Amino acid sequence: MSYTHDRLLSGVSIDDADMRVRAALSEAGFGVLTEIDVKATMKTKIDVEMDGYRILGACNPKMAYEALGLEPRVGAMLPCNVILREVEGGTEVSAIDPVASMAAIDNDQLHATAGQVRDMLVRAVNAA
Numbered sequence: 646m647s648y649t650h651d652r653l654l655s656g657v658s659i660d661d662a663d664m665r666v667r668a669a670l671s672e673a674g675f676g677v678l679t680e681i682d683v684k685a686t687m688k689t690k691i692d693v694e695m696d697g698y699r700i701l702g703a704c705n706p707k708m709a710y711e712a713l714g715l716e717p718r719v720g721a722m723l724p725c726n727v728i729l730r731e732v733e734g735g736t737e738v739s740a741i742d743p744v745a746s747m748a749a750i751d752n753d754q755l756h757a758t759a760g761q762v763r764d765m766l767v768r769a770v771n772a773a
Contacts, residue, residue, distance in 0.1 A: 647742060647745070648741065648742050648745040648746065649728075649739040649740060649741060649742060650739070650740050650742060650763075650766065650767045650770055651737060651738065651739045651770075652737070652738050652739075652770050652771060652773070653732070653734070653735055653736075653737050653738075654735050654736045654737075654738060654773065655734055655735040656734065656735050657735050657736050658736065659697040659699065659729050659730075659731050659736045661736075662729050662735075662736035662738060662773065663699065663701075663729055665773040666701065666727060666729060666738055666769070666770070666773045667701070668773075669769040669770070669772040669773040670701075670703050670727070670769045672769070672772065673705070673765045673766070673768055673769040673772075674705045674707065674708075674765065675703040675704060675705045675725075675765070675766075675769065676703070676704055676705075676706070677701045677702065677703055677704075678702045678703070678704050678724050679700075679701070679702030679724065680699060680700070680701055680702070681699065681700040681702075682698075682699055683695070683698040683699065683700060684696065684697050684698050684699075696730070696731040696732070697729070697730070697731035697736075698728065698729070698730050698731070699728065699729045699730075700726055700727075700728050701726070701727045701728070701729070702724040702725070702726055703724055703725045703726070703727050703740075703766070704723065704724040704725065705725075705762065705765065708758060708761065708762050708765070709723055709724070711758050712755060712758050712759070712762075715752060715754050715755045715758060716750055716752050716755045719747070719750065719755065722743075722746055722747065725740065725741050725743060725762065725766060726740075726741050727739070727740045727741070727766070727770070728740075738770050738773055739770075740766040740767070740769070740770045741766070742763050742766075743759035743760075743762045743763050743766070744756060744759045744760055744763050746759075747759040
């Protein structure tokens with residue numbers, strides 16, 4: 646089972662990809678709660694150079710509330726991470742597959758909710 650849905654944005658810089666992904670996530674009902682600039686963090690913390698890499702912590706409040714109602718400790722797996730990674734020829738966008746990340750939890754209702762969130766994330770990544 647793949648744990649991400651991936652798309653290459655050919656010829657698109659990481660900054661432009663960031664704007665497109667945020668807009669697509671917003672259109673799908675997600676907000677970005679957290680952002681980690683991994684490239685800057687690695688330079689600051691361990692003085693290494695790497696290609697652009699950002700982690701956006703996306704959350705759809707309605708779906709998060711539903712998931713928390715079904716499984717109170719599921720917050721340990723939230724928000725849904727979407728990564729932007731500079732690669733040759735553009736920027737790769739990868740969104741977590743919530744079904745894969747929730748597989749260890751024995752709760753069929755939660756799995757159904759995770760499937761809805763996955764579909765929403767896939768549409769957002771594809772729309773970016």
